[in-house]
Amino acid sequence: MTPGAVSEPAGARPTPAARAREFFSAEGLLVAGLLFLLCAGILYPLLQVLSVALVEDGWPTARPLLAFFGRSLFVEALMNTLLSGVLAVVFGSAIGVPLALLTVRYSFPGRAVLGTLAVLPLVIPPFVGAVAFQQILGRSGTVNLLLLEHFGFTVPFMDGLTGVILVQTLHYFPFIMLNTAASLAALDRSLEEAAQNLGSTGFRLFRRVLLPLALPGYAAGALLTFIRVIDDLGTPLMLNYTKLLAPQAYVRVTTVGLTDVDGYVICVILVALSLLALWASKRALSRGEFAQSQRGGEAPAVRLSGRGRAVAYCVAVVLLGPALLPHVGIVLLSVSKLWSLSPLPTVYTAANYDEILFRAPHFIWNTLRYALLAAGIDVALGAVIGWLLLRGRARGRQWLDLIATMPLAIPGVVIAVGYLRVFHGWSVPGLGEPLTSTWLVLVIVYAMRRLPYTVRGAYAALQQLPVDLEEAGQNLGANRARTFVKITLPLMARGLLAGGLLAFISSAVDLSATILLVPRVELGPLSYGIYLYMQSAVGRGPGAALGVVAILLVAAGTWAATALTRRSGGALFRT
Secondary structure, three states: OOOOOOOOOOOOOOOHHHHHHHHOHHHHHHHHHHHHHHHHHHHHHHHHHHHHHHOOOEEOOOOOHHHHHHHHHHHHHHHHHHHHHHHHHHHHHHHHHHHEEEEEEEHHHOOHHHHHHHHHOOOOOOHHHHHHHHHOOOOOHHHHHHHHHHHHHOOOOOOOOHHHHHHHHHHHHHHHHHHHHHHHHHHHHHHHHHHHOOOOHHOOOOOOOHHHHHHHHHHHHHHHHHHHHHHHHHHHOOOOOOHHHHHHHHHHHHHHHHOOOHHHHHHHHHHHHHHHHHHHHHHHHHHHOOOOOOOOOOOOOOOOOHHHHHHHHHHHHHHHHHHHHHHOOOOEEEEEEEEOOOOOOOOEEHEEEHHHHHHHOHHHHHHHHHHHHHHHHHHHHHHHHHHHHHOOOOOOHHHHHHHHHHHHOHHHHHHHHHHHHHOOEEEEEOOOHHHHOOHHHHHHHHHHHHHHHHHHHHHHHHHHHHHHHHHHHHOOOOHHHHHHHHHHHHHOOHHHHHHHHHHHHHOOOOOOOOOHHHHHHHHHHHHHHHHHHOOOOHHHHHHHHHHHHHHHHHHHHHHHHHHHHHHOOOOOOOO
């Protein structure tokens, strides 16, 4: 308290004059400016989508929603979306939970390698994996050609909705595995020992003790998987299956136009489903502390014997083998000149990489430019917002957290439609053309969609910093701004950098929003280039080469972010 200041009684309401001073303080103005920025970039486009779908002649209306449920195609798309989300969680659980148990509860040679391999599906973008799966498991793919040659039959692995669910399951199950493993690693060992003393062993121990205690982490991973599945636009488009909500929204906007109300209604339903799943995930996580170990360390793993090791290796191969197929397939496709109606490529070439590196390098350079700029914006905003949430005193900062977290529940196609609705006719000062006609719109959308990563990273890092360090700086004469720059920011840099890396790799392979907002082909990033190349048989090789570049970018960023997060004591891939 400054000398001469008079403190208000505890619980007393601040006077209007005090509120005015608080609002017009430097911190209050900063909060107001950030709120304006986030409302313009996140909330307002979303409200515009909602208003078109739910408001008619200035009055709320349910007529577009009722019309939606009266269209058989839209109802089928809704049912398919729910079905794909649920089945991806069910089948993903069948893979992720056993792998979590193997990597946490048991010790055997190669356990660390198994944990690394289990995360690899997240490295390949799902729409890239869809192409690889089609090449290996499609009607004319490697597996079916071998089945036809040796056994006389084929299996429709990739037909219709089946193919979409297969790709999404094998791509997103690591979310379930990682969150379940984190919960299992934090369980109090004494609870398990007590159950064993009472006669619970084997599957009974897992079903009655371990699984219920790890349920909050599992639920978080399952619901995160569900959100990602219903948000996925690239996989269905690559597989030419549009009877899902996200593809239907895309089709309505690109064919009928921005005046089509049905497209906005589909977007509203997508948001409602995402919000419901996110709320359930938050509820699950809020109950996740009761079973954490109170002994200061991870429970010791059970060392497996020779027979146990053999079983573990067999389980790992059966569960992980299919999930790693896309990595092999996309590499083979990237170095093939011709891969059609044959189990393996018949002619190999380096021309595909020559095409993307020397004839069409703009896809790579555009990606680096957009993703780096977006990540830089996110790091700056995340640092300030995280500090305001934990150290700030100005009113309204809780709204910063709410709005900054909203993109987790906004599918990419929804925010893209919102931006087209709001900024299509808005000219950028100094450029003389609409925002949606420039590459800046991609940078802004990437930054807004990935802002939660850096806000959560900054918040987690700041939670671990003692306030005493900042108070010591202020006692030595530094103001709050100087203390933040010189002391707080360097100490939270690791968490910020981890969040920035996640923002970078997510932006680099984004297709849901990109495909609607790319102004011109020459301004397209990696994801858009892959999509364009994959539309023709002759372009699959260069498209696969771009996919390999995307995999390398994601792999490097994921490894760095994971390393930084582990050093800072946080957790990666948590909602």
